[in-house]
Amino acid sequence: MSAQPEGPTTAAEVSAPDLRPKFITESERVRECRPGPVHGAAFLAAPQPMLLVGRDGVIVGANAAARALLHGEGTGPLVGRVAADLLDLGSDPRTQDAYREVLRGRQAPLGRTRRLKHAAGHSVWVRITVSPVPGAEVVLLSLNDISAHRDLQAGLRHLQTHDPVTRLPNRALFFERLTGALEAGAYEGTGATGRVGLCYLDLDGFKAVNDTLGHHVGDRLLAAVAERLTHCADLARHATGAPLVARLGGDEFALLMEDSTGTEQLADLAETVLEALREPFDLSGQLLSVSASIGVVERDVADASPMGLMQAADTTLYWAKADGKARWTLFDPERNARRVTRQALSSGLRPAVERDEFVLAYQPLVRLEDGGLRGVEALVRWRHPEFGLLTPNRFIALAEEDGSIVQLGRWVLETACRQARAWQLAHPDVAPVFVSVNVAVRQVWDSDLVADVARILAETGLPAELLQLELTESAVMGSTGRPLRALQDLSDMGVRIAIDDFGTGYSNLAYLSRLPVSVLKLDGAFVRGFEDGASAPTEPADALIVEAMVQLAHRLGLTVTAECVETLDQADRLRRIGCDTGQGYLYSRPVAAERISELLAERR
Structure with a gap:
């Protein structure tokens, strides 16, 4: 579970953290905190994984369930290990401070969830509860294996954030990523450009495919389009990764370019997409040809918001369709100003x-x-x-x-x-x-x-x-x-x-x-x-x-x-x-x- 080597380890061999009281010797502490015969047997046999940790942060007791959860059979003892290192309780200052307060005698319990590395190589999600033990110089750490629950949550989240037809990220995940890309300070100190670009596309004539050939053919066409868009995104991969490809609904797709280098990069991506979609699609021997209209927006993240960026992209997509379809159009502030004035x-x-x-x-x-x-x-x-x-x-x-x-x-x-x-x-x-x-x-x-x-x-x-x-x-x-x-x-x-x-x-x-x-x-x-x-x-x-x-x-x-x-x-x-x-x-x-x-x- 920690970066320390496995094998027998004594408490004296482990360096105590800064919180160790200087007036208690290691041997005295271990002797004072060792459970009594009856309670000790119950502690060791309990199905709930538990650890006893001294005021200095060193483990003084561990039951079999804790050993099985954290180390498995045939590995070194847990007693004598520093609990904060073993359970990743010092990775962030807030948790570290709260944990130290419990060790010093604060009576309020502390709960944290951590992803830990098992000795066998796999990861384990553990819910850790740190509770003071009244009248004793130890605290109790209760451990719950929530890996199955987390896996279930991950599976449900995948279903919630991905489109079942194309298996691309859906609208919810797209906006989550877009919002993250536009957060203030997201690019500070990274050497990145601090810009973001978006290609918002709509298939021309897709409704006719659905109406004449059926939705099952339309779904297969959407899946095939998604594959080509993903390939285009891979070709556009740069220092910070490939653009995110998402299906926003119906026949609408988006390619989000984080850390873009300018409008030329987005224009190249849009042209690549148009070229890729010009080739007919072979759907089980049935050839279908479609085109796309693309609205292109690129700007500094400091001047953008998710809603504003999408409104600009939607407006530009409308221009591309109005200008004749099967083309990409770059957002034009002057043209948009005239549109806004007309609307007002x-x-x-x-x-x-x-x-x-x-x-x-x-x-x-x-x-x-x-x-x-x-x-x-x-x-x-x-x-x-x-x-x-x-x-x-x-x-x-x-x-x-x-x-x-x-x-x-x-x-x-x-x-x-x-x-x-x-x-x-x-x-x-x-x-x-x-x-x-x-x-x-x-x-x-x-x-x-x-x-x-x-x-x-x-x-x-x-x-x-x-x-x-x-x-x-x-x-x-x-x-x-x-x-x-x-x-x-x-x-x-x-x-x-x-x-x-x-x-x-x-x-x-x-x-x-x-x-x-x-x-x-x-x-x-x-x-x-x-x-x-x-x-x-x-x-x-x-x-x-x-x-x-x-x-x-x-x-x-x-x-x-x-x-x-x-x-x-x-x-x-x-x-x-x-x-x-x-x-x-x-x-x-x-x-x-x-x-x-x-x-x-x-x-x-």
């Missing part, structure tokens, strides 16, 4: 309406014939508490995706109508301006737009002819059923319907004759190249397209508004070909409602 905006849209974080700006719509203010377009802005003032291109698409566009659109419509009515009441001596509001297709499908408009007009008192609703060309063209009925009902109510960004979608002018449309808004892409003068000549194609659309629109009884008008040349040319209204930075950027009030006051 999406989750905050609905509560933002309730918190009154949105505001409207208004851009003038000007008559090209005389430059008079004809109307305004209401443009929503988000005063985000973290990201500042956001324009619609940052959040409208998100609102359409999650359906919050219905709630937001209703707020915009109500706010714009109330403001337009306020202008009308504040400036009764000038011709009232209409307000144009953008409407998403989802507002038509997911809400009763007609009822909403009717209610808002009634509550605000705004005449229907002073409200214009803008829908995109792709949303209007081909409309049938509910959208078409809604547009017709709104038109019958007196509301003007405008097609926004016209010319970028279907551009089916003939279809316009069957829609209740009043206005076409030409996309700014046509207007930007629409100039006179040698310094900025008009693009011939743009000029022809714009002229044709204006002429055909007028023949259909529609008015035309040109967006993105920025120069006098553009405005003059558009006016000469008959365009009715202009909108753009030449006239004004989107401004607050107070500025529109000032413009109306100037018209008196």
Whole structure:
């Protein structure tokens, strides 16, 4: 059990530890602690392995059960040996101090579990209990062989921490290892890099294998994949060992590289894995081909947490799949920042309406014939508490995706109508301006737009002819059923319907004759190249397209508004070909409602 040689040993030959009382001689101590005849016989015959240890830490008595447990038959005596050395009670300072206190007379018992080396060569797990003996100069050490219990625990732990299909470490053991790898100070003083890397992979198309060939074939495929991944890990073995290969669930695997040397090492590992999985799998004569998508993350352990590392790996795996599958993708902080921002905006849209974080700006719509203010377009802005003032291109698409566009659109419509009515009441001596509001297709499908408009007009008192609703060309063209009925009902109510960004979608002018449309808004892409003068000549194609659309629109009884008008040349040319209204930075950027009030006051 100890590093000392076997064979007969006397108490006098053993050096006593520091705790040996100097006023008691060895012979006196052995004589005083020797059990009496009756008690001694019971002690020696007891099935419980026991040792008697003097105050100096030297064994003065041992029964047959203790000898069998620790030394077996035919070996030297235990009496005279230092118990702390024999039973590994001095391997850690805390245990050593507690053991010394018991030897000095402390009455509280001490319990420890130790793995000891048997004289025959095998290991034995022993539970050691050190108990003081009242009225005697000895302590009693009771020993319990718990090897079978420990083996059972080890077997159960293996079942709990390993996947039965692939026999790889499972998710629980993976996170245990990952947490250990990221513990503060785990690499201090070892000369290691203090970095960690992770390849998180998912098999492409594995579900199809399960669905078409059955789960038994899928399990055999997973086991075969595990073998190849283990081989790849062996090839990547470095100074601190091979990467840990684990199955996290389903067809998801991970390779954990502790003490990584950088992203290049992880990239090489990911490429090795992809190459290994490209070879078809022969499953009892059935050839199957699969590929994998891999997310790669590598960073300093000081800047990582298990949850953060896995979130980054999961995000990067998603990128690999979105980018075309069968590839590996390295974590990109900038790309992730955009994703996080998008997610933050999406989750905050609905509560933002309730918190009154949105505001409207208004851009003038000007008559090209005389430059008079004809109307305004209401443009929503988000005063985000973290990201500042956001324009619609940052959040409208998100609102359409999650359906919050219905709630937001209703707020915009109500706010714009109330403001337009306020202008009308504040400036009764000038011709009232209409307000144009953008409407998403989802507002038509997911809400009763007609009822909403009717209610808002009634509550605000705004005449229907002073409200214009803008829908995109792709949303209007081909409309049938509910959208078409809604547009017709709104038109019958007196509301003007405008097609926004016209010319970028279907551009089916003939279809316009069957829609209740009043206005076409030409996309700014046509207007930007629409100039006179040698310094900025008009693009011939743009000029022809714009002229044709204006002429055909007028023949259909529609008015035309040109967006993105920025120069006098553009405005003059558009006016000469008959365009009715202009909108753009030449006239004004989107401004607050107070500025529109000032413009109306100037018209008196």
